[in-house]
Structures are given as structure tokens and as C-alpha cells.
Amino acid sequence: MxxxxxxxxxxxxxxxxxxxxxxxxxxxxxxxxxxxxxxxxxxxxxxxxxxxxxxxxxxxxxxxxxxRSTAPPLSGAASRPAVRAPRPMRNPALLGVLDVLTRSDLLPLHAATPALDLLPAAGIAAAVARTMRRHRDEALRYAAPQGHPDLRLQIARRYAQCGVDVDPDEIVVTAGAMEAISLALRSVTRSGDVVLLETPTYYGLLQAVAALGLRVVEVPNRVGTGIDAAQLDALLARHDVRAAVLVPNFNNPVGSLTGEADKQAVVAACAARGVVLIEDDLYGELAYSGERPPPLRKFDRKGGVITCGSFSKTLAPGLRVGWALGPHWTGELLRAKCFSSVATASLPQLAIADYLAHHDVDRPLRRLRRELSANAQRWREAIARHWPAGTRVSEPAGGMALWLELADGVEGGALFEAALGQGIGTLPGHLFSNRDDYRHHLRLSCGLRWDAKMEQALRALGATADRLRRRK
Ligand SMILES: Cc1ncc(COP(=O)(O)O)c(C=O)c1O
Structure with missing residues (x-):
């Protein structure tokens, strides 16, 4: 070169x-x-x-x-089978996404977080106050690098409720799921290694992979049915993959749920080929059906899966508390955590442990799931009412992401730019792939409260999509 x-x-x-x-x-x-x-x-x-x-x-x-515009339109088919060679992260648009995420003047249809009033904010605030009253010194000291034992116990209990045995001693508490995934990748890969991701997938995973100088192969995440284990296995046969980072429970942006048979086969395929499985189970608690789907960990007979999660989508994203767990990897994860940030902040850990010990968290979760499920339906109906005919929308089974394929070749990048001018945040589809795929896609979040303002915003976005369509 x-x-x-x-x-x-x-x-x-x-x-x-x-x-x-x-x-x-x-x-x-x-x-x-x-x-x-x-x-x-x-x-x-x-x-x-x-x-x-x-x-x-x-x-x-x-x-x-x-x-070109700052969100360059990228070419490519919606979901090409991943028969392409591993390659380094090459999506320059990923660098620009932070500009949008940090803007407070937008209606945040780009942010995959529930409205604060759908989260148990009052209970959490009370737990923070109680913690400062009762455990002030502990809250102000460094926490243990592995995380507070009370919190690790509560996390293990949550998994027990969905039939998964987790030892509190295998858990490393992190600053959100994002740090958990970065620590997991740092623990198992070296620069230049190949990792397997879904396509489309959460842009944060792509950024983490880019930061570590890893190369990527992509397995399609199918709208509705998620990951196809046979396709994944074919990719593992073809490439020397070190780790797979997957979101089988309500992939962001598609919202699909990978079925149990595929989950089981994915775990078996990775174990057979010595591929470390890192699962991002951030949305597992947010199934619209009310039935928490199992994490991949449930099918892991060898202890090789690293499960990452957080309280960002269920309690409060700003507390930045998550975890990584996996019995084979605790030592490595702990070392990586120490080098990364010494320990997770004490006050949020103690407050969440206190909240979970004193509340039945299933109650606010039931309300949240109901609300998100109703929102997904409302958003889809509003899009059908106000957007050009031919616009296709995913039908998520959980979480709060909606994945749109725009009608008549309208580019997600162009709609994203135009929406910014209207004070509305969205995310263009091409952020969700390592390649220049999904240029006609857009991701919206349906985590905010439904009201007249929301309907108006979706109408305005639809009118803009129509204007762009006519201009073509
Ligand atoms: C799939 C996925 N993983 C990880 C994250 C980041 O989670 P956290 O805020 O806990 O770091 C997000 C945030 O939207 C996400 O959608």
C-alpha cells in the first residue's frame, strides 16, 4: 500500500x-x-x-x-450472506455517530433507552439516598475490582429466575454492558484476530472491535428469526475465528429473537471449533411475550461462554452498571477490569444492590415490557399511516429498536440528515454494519412515551421520506 x-x-x-x-x-x-x-x-x-x-x-x-453529506450513503444489499473475507473495520460513519448521541436538542428517536418515567426512577433515587445515609464511607471508597458482593449476588439471583446457574464469584461488575464486551474482547483476542458479528448489529460492538484492531466476518441476523446456526457454522468452517459477539435476545437494530434450537446449535458449533462466545444479553429481560428467553449460557456445558449484560435498559442507563460472567474467564476479565478502570463506581453498585434487595423488580419490568410492546405497535401503525407506501418495518419481539427499510431507494443517510434539520434524531442503517450495507435502512427507537408529539414527529419524518422519494 x-x-x-x-x-x-x-x-x-x-x-x-x-x-x-x-x-x-x-x-x-x-x-x-x-x-x-x-x-x-x-x-x-x-x-x-x-x-x-x-x-x-x-x-x-x-x-x-x-x-458528501457527513453520513455518507453506502452501497450494498440488505442482508448479504457473509461469504466475504474477514476485514478490518472500515465504516467511517461510525466515527461520526457520537455527534448525534451527545446532542441534547433532538427528539431522541435515535437513543435505544426507555423514557425515564418507564423506569423505576423514584425507587432508584430512594435507594441512592438510603445508600448515602447508611453506607456513606463504603459508597465513597474504591469498590473491589470484581464488584460489590451484594450486587453480584443479586445478579446471580436474576439468572437463577430464568433457570441459569451463575456463581456470584464468576461475575465481574463493569461500567455497563459496553465495558463488559470490551473487557471480554480484550481478554480473549489479540489485534488482527477475526471475530464474528451479526449483520446488522449494534454499532457499539463494531466500534469496540475497531478499537482493538480486530477483523470482522458477519453472519446475517434475519428479521424475525435471528441467527441461523448452520450459516454461522459454515462461516466458522471457512475462517479462523477467535470469538463471536452475538445478541441472540432481541438484536439491536432488528429486534429478532434467535430460537432455542439455533441457540443450542450456536453454542455447540463455537465449542466444537474453539471459538469463544461472547453474548450480549442486554435485552433479555425485555421480551414482549413476558417470557424471559434463555441466554446462550443456558446451553453452555463447558463454561466457555462469556455473558454480558447491564441494568441500562431496565433500571437506569446513567448509573453505568453492568457485568461480564463466565467461569473460565473470570481471572482474565478481572485483570482486564483492573487495567481498564480499577473498579466500577461504588455508589451505583450499592444503590442497585439495595434496590434489588428491597423491591420486586418484576413489577416495573412487567410495566416496561407492556409499554414497549404497545409502543412498537403504535410506531408501526403510525409509520403505516404517514410514511410512503412500500416502507417496511421490523416487528420486534422485544427491546425497543425498530428497523426500517425505506421505500423507493430513499437513503437512510439522507433521511437522517434531513431529520436532524427538523430536530429529530434517528440513526442511518449503514452504522449497523462493518460493510457499506443498509444504505436504505434507518433505525428508530420506540422507547419514548407515546403522545401527540410523537405522532407528529413520525408524520414529519414520513413527509420528509416522501419528499426525498419524489426527488429521486
Ligand atoms: C446491543 C447493545 N449492547 C450494548 C449496549 C450498551 O449498553 P450499556 O449502556 O449497558 O453499556 C447497547 C445500547 O444500546 C446495545 O443496544
Whole structure:
């Protein structure tokens, strides 16, 4: 690879990222770039072609190169079978997603979190106050790196309720599920290893994999039925995969539930081929049916699965409390945790342990599941009312993500940009893949309260999708 062209490309990428070169603006001519950067014309061309491949710029005939919108539309089919070679993370749009996540001025249809009033906020607030009154010193000291024993006990009890035996001593408490997954990946992989992910999958998993310099192969997550174990096994046969990071219970963004037979076969296939299974069971408690589906751990006879979860979607995302567990991996996870952040914050751990010890958490969970299930239906109906005919929406079985395929080739990136202008946050589909897939998809969250404002927002988004459709 010519390092010279990559140097030129990186300089322009930086200018686009920082907004020095803005969407729609013409890039300097190839000759000018060649002169500025002291490279040949051929090298400048190579750099521009690379940026075009990444979707950051576009060539316009007889006019030159122009910066595309900040969410570049990416090409690709909806759910190609993963017969492609492992490759490093190459989705430049993932870098930009933080801009949206941190904006507080948007109606947050991009955020997969329930409205706070659907969570037991008052009970949690009381537990925090009680903890500070009764255990102030402990709350202000470092916690043990593995996490507070009372909290680990409560986590093990939750698993016992769905028929899964977990020893509190195998649990490492983390700052949310995201840290749990990062620690698990750090414990089992080395830079350059191949990991298997679903496609589409949660963009945070893609970012974690990118941060560790891992390569990716993707197994399709099918709307409705989730992961196909036979397809996964075929990929494991073809590639030297070190670990698989899967979301079998209500994958984000599709909301599908992988059936028990496939779960069992996935665990067996990974065990047979020495692939470490990291499961992200964040949404397991949020089944619309009310019946908590088992985690992969339930089918793990050898103790090799690492199960990650958190209280982000059931109690409070801001407390940042999650866990990683798996009897073979506790030592590695604990070491990784110490190096990462010494220990998870004491106060939220103690407060959650206190809350769980004093409340029947199934009551607020029942309400939350009911509300999310009703919301998914309301959102789907509103989309059918207000969006162009031909728009397709997933029918999630749990969680709060809705996955839309836009009608008539409208690009998710274009709708995402236009929605920002209307004060509405959404996420373009291409964030959910390592490849440039899902350019005609969009993810919405249905975790907020349903009201007239929500209907209005969905109507406005539908009208914008229609405008974009007519413009094509
Ligand atoms: C599948 C999935 N995993 C992990 C996370 C991050 O969870 P946490 O907030 O507990 O770090 C999310 C957040 O939306 C998610 O959807």
C-alpha cells in the first residue's frame, strides 16, 4: 500500500471530520493537492479514489470532487450472506455517530433507552439516598475490582429466575454492558484476530472491535428469526475465528429473537471449533411475550461462554452498571477490569444492590415490557399511516429498536440528515454494519412515551421520506 496516498487521504479526512471542508464543498483540484502535499498527480488521484470508496467524497463529471453529506450513503444489499473475507473495520460513519448521541436538542428517536418515567426512577433515587445515609464511607471508597458482593449476588439471583446457574464469584461488575464486551474482547483476542458479528448489529460492538484492531466476518441476523446456526457454522468452517459477539435476545437494530434450537446449535458449533462466545444479553429481560428467553449460557456445558449484560435498559442507563460472567474467564476479565478502570463506581453498585434487595423488580419490568410492546405497535401503525407506501418495518419481539427499510431507494443517510434539520434524531442503517450495507435502512427507537408529539414527529419524518422519494 502506498503510504503517501494514505497520508494525503488522512489529511483530507481530518479536514472533513473537523468541518474545515464541509458537505457539498469542492475539494482542491488534484494538481493543487499534489503541489500542496508534494506528491505526484497519480498519488493525489489514488487518495481521492480512496476517499470516494469510503463514501466521504464524490466525483462529479467535469467538475471535480465534492464532500458528501457527513453520513455518507453506502452501497450494498440488505442482508448479504457473509461469504466475504474477514476485514478490518472500515465504516467511517461510525466515527461520526457520537455527534448525534451527545446532542441534547433532538427528539431522541435515535437513543435505544426507555423514557425515564418507564423506569423505576423514584425507587432508584430512594435507594441512592438510603445508600448515602447508611453506607456513606463504603459508597465513597474504591469498590473491589470484581464488584460489590451484594450486587453480584443479586445478579446471580436474576439468572437463577430464568433457570441459569451463575456463581456470584464468576461475575465481574463493569461500567455497563459496553465495558463488559470490551473487557471480554480484550481478554480473549489479540489485534488482527477475526471475530464474528451479526449483520446488522449494534454499532457499539463494531466500534469496540475497531478499537482493538480486530477483523470482522458477519453472519446475517434475519428479521424475525435471528441467527441461523448452520450459516454461522459454515462461516466458522471457512475462517479462523477467535470469538463471536452475538445478541441472540432481541438484536439491536432488528429486534429478532434467535430460537432455542439455533441457540443450542450456536453454542455447540463455537465449542466444537474453539471459538469463544461472547453474548450480549442486554435485552433479555425485555421480551414482549413476558417470557424471559434463555441466554446462550443456558446451553453452555463447558463454561466457555462469556455473558454480558447491564441494568441500562431496565433500571437506569446513567448509573453505568453492568457485568461480564463466565467461569473460565473470570481471572482474565478481572485483570482486564483492573487495567481498564480499577473498579466500577461504588455508589451505583450499592444503590442497585439495595434496590434489588428491597423491591420486586418484576413489577416495573412487567410495566416496561407492556409499554414497549404497545409502543412498537403504535410506531408501526403510525409509520403505516404517514410514511410512503412500500416502507417496511421490523416487528420486534422485544427491546425497543425498530428497523426500517425505506421505500423507493430513499437513503437512510439522507433521511437522517434531513431529520436532524427538523430536530429529530434517528440513526442511518449503514452504522449497523462493518460493510457499506443498509444504505436504505434507518433505525428508530420506540422507547419514548407515546403522545401527540410523537405522532407528529413520525408524520414529519414520513413527509420528509416522501419528499426525498419524489426527488429521486
Ligand atoms: C446491543 C447493545 N449492547 C450494548 C449496549 C450498551 O449498553 P450499556 O449502556 O449497558 O453499556 C447497547 C445500547 O444500546 C446495545 O443496544
Amino acid at each position: 502506498s503510504l503517501l496516498y494514505e497520508r494525503v487521504a488522512e489529511s483530507l479526512r481530518g479536514q472533513i471530520r473537523r468541518g474545515v471542508l464541509r458537505a457539498g464543498e469542492r475539494l482542491p483540484s488534484l494538481r493543487r493537492v499534489g503541489r500542496q502535499q508534494q506528491v505526484s498527480l497519480a498519488t493525489a488521484v489514488e487518495a481521492y479514489v480512496q476517499l470516494e470508496r469510503e463514501g466521504l467524497v464524490e466525483a462529479r463529471p467535469r467538475s471535480g470532487y465534492y464532500v
